[in-house]
Amino acid sequence: xxxxxxxxxxxxxxxxxxxxxxxxxxxxxxxxxxxxxxxxxxxxxxxxxxxxxxxxxxxxxxxxxxxxxxxxxxxxxxxxxxxxxxxxxxxxxxxxxxxxxxxxxxxxxxxxxxxxxxx
Amino acid sequence: xxxxxxxxxxxxxxxxxxxxxxxxxxxxxxxxxxxxxxxxxxxxxxxxxxxxxxxxxxxxxxxxxxxxxxxxxxxxxxxxxxxxxxxxxxxxxxxxxxxxxxxxxxxxxx
Numbered sequence: 001x002x003x004x005x006x007x008x009x010x011x012x013x014x015x016x017x018x019x020x021x022x023x024x025x026x027x028x029x030x031x032x033x034x035x036x037x038x039x040x041x042x043x044x045x046x047x048x049x050x051x052x053x054x055x056x057x058x059x060x061x062x063x064x065x066x067x068x069x070x071x072x073x074x075x076x077x078x079x080x081x082x083x084x085x086x087x088x089x090x091x092x093x094x095x096x097x098x099x100x101x102x103x104x105x106x107x108x109x110x111x112x113x114x115x116x117x118x119x
Numbered sequence: 120x121x122x123x124x125x126x127x128x129x130x131x132x133x134x135x136x137x138x139x140x141x142x143x144x145x146x147x148x149x150x151x152x153x154x155x156x157x158x159x160x161x162x163x164x165x166x167x168x169x170x171x172x173x174x175x176x177x178x179x180x181x182x183x184x185x186x187x188x189x190x191x192x193x194x195x196x197x198x199x200x201x202x203x204x205x206x207x208x209x210x211x212x213x214x215x216x217x218x219x220x221x222x223x224x225x226x227x228x229x
Contacts, residue, residue: 006162034216043123043208043221044163093162104150104170108210108217110162 002028004096006111013084013118021079021114023094029074030096035067038091038113047092050077074099084118091115121146123211125220132227138196140223142209145190151212152185152192156205157222163208167194199227 003026013019023033033050048069049057056069066088068080077096081088093113097106122145132138142152151170155163167176169185169192176183182195192209206224210217 004162041221044219046216049216091160095163103212104172105168107153107165107168108163109165110155112162113160115160 002026002098002107002109004094004109004111006094006114008114009112010115011117013116015085015118016083018080018082019084019116021081021092021094021116023077023079023096023111025075025096025098025109028096028098028100030077031074031099033071033077033094033096034108035069035077035079036093036095038093044093047079052077081116084116086118089116089118121149121211121213121218123209123218123220125207125209125223127223128221129224130226132199132225134199134201134227134229136199136227138199138225140194140196140207140225142192142194142211142220143190144192144211144218146211146213147187147190149187149211149213152183153210153212153217154181154183154192154194155208155210157208158205166207196225199225201227201229203227 005024031052035047036044050071052071058064071077095108095110126141153168154166167183180197185192206222208222210219
């Protein structure tokens with residue numbers, strides 16, 4: 001089945017540093033990938049939609065200068081948390097849909113998430 | 120704006136029981152409904168996808184139904200096992216980006 005690989009699975013960084021999270025579709029091409037943030041006992045919060053070869057679309061309230069998204073190829077999107085602060089500590093998850101096939105019939109596939117802790 | 124609600128929020132049952140998890144959505148203009156499983160500290164694993172034109176999908180002990188007109192989907196788990204313990208989320212796909220519920224946290228005890 002389709003696999004989305006997300007790295008790292010866990011990262012601890014100091015306040016003020018930047019962290020890059022990678023999301024790769026391993027056996028399919030994804031023109032669009034999605035980045036989510038998940039708080040304890042809360043639903044997934046969509047942060048942005050990553051579009052291959054163009055700028056990401058950010059949801060309202062998400063700072064695009066803080067959460068930099070790059071989707072340089074059909075299999076790789078990266079999320080960089082710049083100048084991280086403790087309030088950025090969270091669980092970040094990416095997802096992707098196979099570019100082949102219609103939206104209706106193509107399931108979303110998720111990475112295993114990245115637990116970010118900013119000290 | 121689409122809103123997705125999942126009931127119950129938590130469920131604890133003995134092994135062997137048949138279960139029904141509920142998902143309701145406010146906007147019936149969806150293109151599909153997808154059920155996921157999430158283990159602690161992990162991402163989401165896709166279980167079943169029901170297209171808007173379909174009524175149900177089955178995979179092993181899992182059966183998911185969709186009633187677009189009433190804005191409801193159910194996930195039926197037959198003969199539950201301890202390994203089924205996880206959080207189950209539904210995602211209602213509309214405007215290309217799905218909206219998720221908060222999930223049902225399931226514990227199946229031996």
